[in-house]
Amino acid sequence: xxxxxxxxxxxxxxxxxxxxxxxxxxxxxxxxxxxxxxxxxxxxxxxxxxxxxxxxxxxxxxxxxxxxxxxxxxxxxxxxxxxxxxxxxxxxxxxxxxxxxxxxxxxxxxxxxxxxxxxxxxxxxxxxxxxxxxxxxxxxxxxxxxxxxxxxxxxxxxxxxxxxxxxxxxxxxxxxxxxxxxxx
Amino acid sequence: xxxxxxxxxxxxxxxxxxxxxxxxxxxxxxxxxxxxxxxxxxxxxxxxxxxxxxxxxxxxxxxxxxxxxxxxxxxxxxxxxxxxxxxxxxxxxxxxxxxxxxxxxxxxxxxxxxxxxxxxxxxxxxxxxxxxxxxxxxxxxxxxxxxxxxxxxxxxxxxxxxxxxxxxxxxxxxxxxxxxxxxx
Numbered sequence: 001x002x003x004x005x006x007x008x009x010x011x012x013x014x015x016x017x018x019x020x021x022x023x024x025x026x027x028x029x030x031x032x033x034x035x036x037x038x039x040x041x042x043x044x045x046x047x048x049x050x051x052x053x054x055x056x057x058x059x060x061x062x063x064x065x066x067x068x069x070x071x072x073x074x075x076x077x078x079x080x081x082x083x084x085x086x087x088x089x090x091x092x093x094x095x096x097x098x099x100x101x102x103x104x105x106x107x108x109x110x111x112x113x114x115x116x117x118x119x120x121x122x123x124x125x126x127x128x129x130x131x132x133x134x135x136x137x138x139x140x141x142x143x144x145x146x147x148x149x150x151x152x153x154x155x156x157x158x159x160x161x162x163x164x165x166x167x168x169x170x171x172x173x174x175x176x177x178x179x180x181x182x183x184x
Numbered sequence: 185x186x187x188x189x190x191x192x193x194x195x196x197x198x199x200x201x202x203x204x205x206x207x208x209x210x211x212x213x214x215x216x217x218x219x220x221x222x223x224x225x226x227x228x229x230x231x232x233x234x235x236x237x238x239x240x241x242x243x244x245x246x247x248x249x250x251x252x253x254x255x256x257x258x259x260x261x262x263x264x265x266x267x268x269x270x271x272x273x274x275x276x277x278x279x280x281x282x283x284x285x286x287x288x289x290x291x292x293x294x295x296x297x298x299x300x301x302x303x304x305x306x307x308x309x310x311x312x313x314x315x316x317x318x319x320x321x322x323x324x325x326x327x328x329x330x331x332x333x334x335x336x337x338x339x340x341x342x343x344x345x346x347x348x349x350x351x352x353x354x355x356x357x358x359x360x361x362x363x364x365x366x367x368x
Contacts, residue, residue: 100368137329145321145350148332152361166329177336178364183357184284 007056007067009075012087014051014067022049025064030107030124031055039126052110053084054091054098061099094136096167100174101134111135114160130160132178137166152181191240191251193259196271198240198251199232206233209248214291214308215239223310236294237268238275238282245283278320280351284358285318295319298344314344316362321350336365 005021007014016022016032025031027043032051034040051059057080059065067075075083085091094117101108107121111133119131135151137143151162166175189205191198200206200216209215211227216235218224235243241264243249251259259267269275278301285292291305295317303315319335321327335346348361 104368139328139330139333141329142326143329143332144323145325145327145348146323148327148348148361149323149350149359153359164329164332166333174368175333175337176366176368177332178366180362182360182362184288184360 004063005059005065007051007059007065009056009067009069009080009083012053012083014053014056014065016049016051019046019048022047025049025059029102030109030121031059041126053080053087054095056080057084057095058099058102090136090138092169093138093167096169096172097134097136097165097174100167100172108134116162117165120163132161132163134163134165137164139166139168148179149181152179153183156181188247189243189249191235191249193240193251193253193264193267196237196267198235198237198249200235201232203230203232206231209233209243213286214293214305215243225310237264237271238279240264241268241279242283242286274320274322276353277322277351280353280356281318281320281349281358284351284356292318300346301349304347316345316347318347318349321348323350323352332363333365336363340365 003024005016005025006018007016016025022034023043023045026034026040026049032049032055034045034047035050037045037047056065056067060067060077060080067080069075088094098108098118101120107124109119109125111117111119114133116133116135118134120134121128121131125131162179164177164179168175187208189200189209190202191200200209206218207227207229210218210224210233216233216239218229218231219234221229221231240249240251244251244261244264251264253259272278282292282302285304291308293303293309295301295303298317300317300319302318304318305312305315309315346363350359352359
């Protein structure tokens, strides 16, 4: 039996107010962040869970989450997608990568603080030594050799691997290119 | 004692006519190719050795090679460089990478047949399973995400690693970025 969790859409975030639902969702794939707890240890926290919209969209699509406006009205999948498309540049491309990685069992978290789209873990934050830093590009996006070096260098400096994800939206497939940088 | 070998400049190639010199040079780092022997086994060949200009320039600079025109007049280092600059697009950048890799003990061979600048071996062709494919880029060169995918994909398909080399000519240093490609 899969328990469907309820979440509230608050501005551009989703809040799970029920503490046991929050713990269950965070404990089953590190979705969201417990409010006010920057480095949660396990699921033994007493705080609501805050999800990013992209996480919410994925969970609604997977029927693990039902989403409601503040006034109690349910948010349809189509409505969430419209909201996501306003909040994320190139949402469809980014979502395809998020979904592709999540469906394969990776832990996909927002990469903003690393200057990329997603920080991806095999086991989870605090368990893996370091995340992979994933940046989503469209096939036609330009990048310079310097850009590639900077990205590779940045990731290497912080002992993380930088990965370029280029989604093929029509085929629902993603090309991944991993980078290692060194100077000699 | 380092033996200085003599070579002749013939069009845009350098020929070592002396067979024992040819064997010695090929045997000490896989410089050049024995004429008419596409896959030489060891150094037991009876053929003159044909070097690329970039190899010749490196060996002259290292004082392992003296280079002569057909008429017997010696070719100065400066003259070889001028000839190289006519033969290679972006010779200084390419040479910096060649020199950087050779000085570190790698075997650096022409990469033309692999569609790159250099095919690089740790031990040597026929000993290593496969070479690294190295392409020299200037920091300002543009590459598209598709270009990166194609390059990574090509190298992965032929079980070779693709490496971008971006020389910093003023610092005499080279940034290397290695690529791994996969589709999911």
